[in-house]
Amino acid sequence: MRIDIISIFPEYFAPLGVSLIGKARERGILDVHLHQLRDWAHDVHRTVDDTPYGGGPGMVMKPEPWGEAIDAVLAADQDARPRIIVPTPSGVPFTQRLAMEYAAEPWLLFTPARYEGIDSRVMAEYGSRLRVDEVSIGDYVLAGGEAAVLVMVEAVGRLLPGVLGNARSAVDDSFAPGEMENLLEGPVYTKPPEWRGHEVPEILLSGHHGKIARWRRDEALRRTARNRAELLAALDPATLDKHDRRL
Ligand code: 6GU
Numbered sequence: 132m133r134i135d136i137i138s139i140f141p142e143y144f145a146p147l148g149v150s151l152i153g154k155a156r157e158r159g160i161l162d163v164h165l166h167q168l169r170d171w172a173h174d175v176h177r178t179v180d181d182t183p184y185g186g187g188p189g190m191v192m193k194p195e196p197w198g199e200a201i202d203a204v205l206a207a208d209q210d211a212r213p214r215i216i217v218p219t220p221s222g223v224p225f226t227q228r229l230a231m232e233y234a235a236e237p238w239l240l241f242t243p244a245r246y247e248g249i250d251s252r253v254m255a256e257y258g259s260r261l262r263v264d265e266v267s268i269g270d271y272v273l274a275g276g277e278a279a280v281l282v283m284v285e286a287v288g289r290l291l292p293g294v295l296g297n298a299r300s301a302v303d304d305s306f307a308p309g310e311m312e313n314l315l316e317g318p319v320y321t322k323p324p325e326w327r328g329h330e331v332p333e334i335l336l337s338g339h340h341g342k343i344a345r346w347r348r349d350e351a352l353r354r355t356a357r358n359r360a361e362l363l364a365a366l367d368p369a370t371l372d373k374h375d376r377r378l
Contacts, residue, residue: 132160132161132162132234132236132237132238132239132287132291133162133164133208133213133237133238133239134161134162134163134164134238134239134240134241134284135163135164135165135166135204135207135213135238135239135240135241136163136164136165136166136240136241136242136243136280137166137168137197137200137201137204137240137241137242137243138165138166138167138168138242138243138276138277138280139167139168139169139179139245140245140275140277141165141166141167143277143278143281144163144165144277144280144281146281147163147281147284151285151288151289151294151295152284152285152288152289154294155288155291155293155294158293160291160292160293160294161288161291161294163284164204164207166200166203166204168196168197168200169196170200171195171196171197171199171200171203172193172195172196178193179192179193179196180192180193180245180246181193183247187247188247189246189247190246190247191246191247191248191249191250192244192245192246192248192249192250193250194249194250194252194253194256197242197249197250197253198253198256201215201240201242201253201257204240208238211237211238212238212260212261213236213238213239213240213261214233214236214238214239214240214261214262214264215240215242215257215261215262215263215264216233216239216240216241216242216263216264216266216280216283217241217242217244217249217254217263217264217265217266217276218241218242218243218244218266218267218268218276218279218280218283219244219248219265219266219267219276220267220270220271220272220273221248221265221267222264222265222266222267223264223265223266223267224266224267224269225266225267225268225269225279225282225283225286226306227286227304227305227306227307227308228306228308229264229266230283230286230287230290231290231308233283233287234287234290234291239287241276241280241283241284242276243275243276243277243279243280244275244276245274245275245276266279266283267279268282268283289301304316311351312370313355313362313363313365313366314348314351314352314355314362314366315351315354315355315358315359315362316351316354317347317349317350317351317353317354318350318354320332320335324336332346334346345374348375349374349378352375352378353378356378
């Protein structure tokens, strides 16, 4: 997969050289291209923002540098088109489902903004020709979209074939469609069997796979009820067995 990121802080993405994503890049699974937006600003101050029409606080990112920068990225491959992802707290929620959708794309272009956001005509311009998604990573406001891009690239990158050591670990994820859809994962344990007086639940040491699976599902249901009652309420009753319903 190719990922392009246009930002006034390309240095913000240094963490993409580390750990899982860094390894995926070394191994050629992920091809990341960073671009400095100011390279497409042509005044001496390399200005990328201006005051908002209609008044109000803050500054808005000018359309011209974004247009030139995005055109330059699109020109890198005449035979393919990226899916454009515009991080904004006013976007649609970024979910595991969306991460899986992005992981199936050959090319993503992220356009993280600072200030109050990008002049909306940029999204209109490219939205008429390409898929443009305005996406939020949660109900809080960041100082800019860069941290959101790090979050999304990590969530997408770990789903690419060959990135996770154990392909099953993505299948069992909280929120993954299937068995764990809308369920949070329960607690996990490793050796030693007793630590500071706390014991590992005996069932996990029993070797009884059926009972262990049942226990894990019960713990997942309990944790979901406690931490995310709205997810529990949204569970499809058809996916519940009679053991689930007793909890
Ligand atoms: Cl994508 N950007 C910003 N600036 N704030 C956010 C966000 C994105 N998602 C949640 N808060």
